[in-house]
Amino acid sequence: MPLIARLILGVVGVLAVAVLLAARLLTSGIGASYVQIEREAAEHETERLVNALEIEARSLGQLLLGWAHWSELYGYVAAPSAAFRAENLQPTVLVPSDLAWVLVIGPDGHVIDAIAAPATKGAAPDLSPLKSPSSPLLRTLTGPIAADASQCGVARLGAENFLTCRMAIRDTAVSQPPRGVVVIARRFDATLIQRVKAESHIDFTLAPPSGPAVSPDITGSPITSPVFGRASPVIRSTPNTLEVRHAVSDLGGGVFGELVMSLPREISALGRSSLAHVGLKLLAVAALFAVALVFVLDRVLVYRLRKLSGEIDRIWQQKDWTLRVTESRSDEIGHLAAHTNALLAVIGEQLRDLELRATTDSLTGLANRRAFDERLALALRRQQRTGAGLGLVMLDLDSFKSFNDRYGHAAGDHALQKVGEVMRGAAARATDLCARLGGEEFAILLEDADSAVVMNVAKHVRFTIESMNIPHKNSQHGRLTISIGVALHEYGEDGESFYMRADAALYRAKEGGRNRIELAREGLPVVIESPGNTSRI
Ligand SMILES: Nc1nc2c(ncn2[C@@H]2O[C@H](COP(=O)(O)OP(=O)(O)OP(=O)(O)O)[C@@H](O)[C@H]2O)c(=O)[nH]1
Structure with missing residues (x-):
């Protein structure tokens, strides 16, 4: 194989390995950065979603203030009257406020009133489990509560999910201790989810708990929410999306469900296309470099060696030992040429001597x-x-x-x-x-x-x-x-x-x-x- 072909193969081989190594280093280095950025983005999105849902809870809490600071209700808790109930505690009162149900609990923890409103297209929720003193949800709702702060959270009743807020009932006109607790609930249904999606621009679903934890690719930093509890988003990555699941606790601190988001891996996609772009440029530069290197090596080595070999060939063909090779630089090839000329001189001298002896x-x-x-x-x-x-x-x-x-x-x-x-x-x-x-x-x-x-x-x-x-x-x-x-x-x-x-x-x-x-x-x-x-x- 000619020397130049060997050189080309060598240079192309070395550069190919270098480019592959560089591409691998870049991919792993930048890939790790992208994963980090995506993780932070997923955490941020989860936090934004939790905040958007909290806004819903705060809006319900605001509504609850009217109920809890309602003097007539304060009086009604002490002495329930049929007239008050007939006038104020009816399903028709709840519908304009988009409430699903209201619970009025007396100071001793027994349910005084449980009013349910029907959904726009559907039946009213069944509140009978709440009337049983052994109901875990009731126990949560009647549990200790701060005197003048509402407590919100999610709860499941029957087959429906609700966003609920509870607050001690007090008469703001007179300085009296709180009396009983009022609980209001709004459906955590498709309408609410749609509203949150529209306001937050985050696509998500509320899913039941996924059972035993599967090993995540990444676990994000914990997010603490007064409404949804404390949990870390679990992030699993597929080639094109990040699957984020964030556990939500119910009002009593138990497992309620998971907020599920599917985030497109735009950064990775961008990174991949940038890497491909950089890779192509790298390849182009490597190819140019290879051509330049081969050219330089050809000029510095191969061309001179080829010329030297051609001159030696010509001398050999002509058998004219008085001819000399012309390479004159003082490097290794120059030394080779000088030695060749010295050998030619010796050969010429010896042949002349032999010729002389023979004649x-x-x-x-x-x-x-x-x-x-x-x-x-x-x-x-x-x-x-x-x-x-x-x-x-x-x-x-x-x-x-x-x-x-x-x-x-x-x-x-x-x-x-x-x-x-x-x-x-x-x-x-x-x-x-x-x-x-x-x-x-x-x-x-x-x-x-x-x-x-x-x-x-x-x-x-x-x-x-x-x-x-x-x-x-x-x-x-x-x-x-x-x-x-x-x-x-x-x-x-x-x-x-x-x-x-x-x-x-x-x-x-x-x-x-x-x-x-x-x-x-x-x-x-x-x-x-x-x-x-x-x-x-
Ligand atoms: N010293 C010496 N003698 C040589 C050499 N080569 C030949 N001879 C001698 O030369 C002589 C030649 O003798 P012949 O051919 O008989 O002739 P000649 O004695 O000279 O007689 P004519 O030629 O007839 O005059 C021989 O004795 C050879 O040994 C040499 O290199 N050195």
Whole structure:
């Protein structure tokens, strides 16, 4: 897989994990805040609902003041009269005040009057349970009460719920102790609930107690109400709503029922949509960041590595070890490039050395047979193109075996080296090639040279070696000499024939007495120099 693909995968992977982590942290952090806000909102709504219901109770309490501070009723409690009852304590008196029933209780706790009014569409409540002294509700209603304050609460009678208020009856005109208790009740029915809903803008129902407590998601702070008792709202959350149940106590402090609200989770919904919004932005930013990061990494790393690799590839293809990579910055990639260049330099040097070893004679430093053959082929091609003269001088030390035998191999080596030096001195142009073909046999290839130049070189070598006067007692000349065959390349002639003609000329020189030069002409070597005639050269 290319490096850039790995980088893209890596960056995208890391960023995806980062975005997921960030989203999770945000969701849990903000989610917890939303739950807190919703809990507070649910508590607040519950409190508002309880207050709205208390307003209903206070309004009933206000109405009760008229009954409790009614002097005639005060007198009636002491001495009930049929006339008062017929005139004031009738169901028709209750209907305009929207009262469901009124209870007049004497100082000794017995019910003097129990008047029930029918509902708009329905029967009057059955008050007979209130007339029994064992009725729990009656016991509550006749219980101790403050002298000049009303006490309100909810109560159930039969199948109906009532909002009730009770107060001690007193005559405000005279300073007398309270006498008996008056209780008034209003139906806690759909009409009242509707009125509270309209005024509070809170949707709720009054439900019977839900039985054993189910574990709530959240329990709110307790709310204390003089009418509905003290309780904590229990909040259960569904994905879209908060189900709030708030227990309501009855007048006697027992469990009466629950106010139930279903609140839409607007804050959560808003939070979710905000989170989604933020999440999308986060994703967009992450994507941009990923693109920017990949771009930067590509510029800083991948592009440079790709360029470096391309340059190394090109050098490898061309096998040109003199080329160098161009990266020059002083970072890790720069160091890699510098090391690559150093390796290229070493490879080039080693190859040059190998090449030199493969083409050089180690004893004399001249070109070896292989180099000579290659150069001869090259020179022939070049000569074919240019038509310039090409000369070949073949040289062989005379009676060298006996020189070795007499003076030793080391002296023989030394003599061979001397011959090499002389040859190099005689053929010094850049295009001249001096080679040791093997043993004591040498050759000089002279490009772009006419017969005069070639002959001059041959003569110079033969004369110089003879002039060095290296003793050779076993030679007919008494000193070390050399025989030479010279050939000038003829148009169209191949390398082998050219070589053979020069070699034949050399053979003729040997045959002719050695220490001489023979020129091969059209395949017929001609003696042009012999011992004793050196002055003619
Ligand atoms: N010292 C030394 N001798 C070498 C080297 N290479 C070849 N020779 C010797 O060169 C001699 C060549 O002898 P021959 O081929 O018989 O020829 P020659 O004795 O020179 O006789 P002619 O060529 O006919 O004059 C042999 O004795 C080889 O051992 C070398 O590298 N060093």
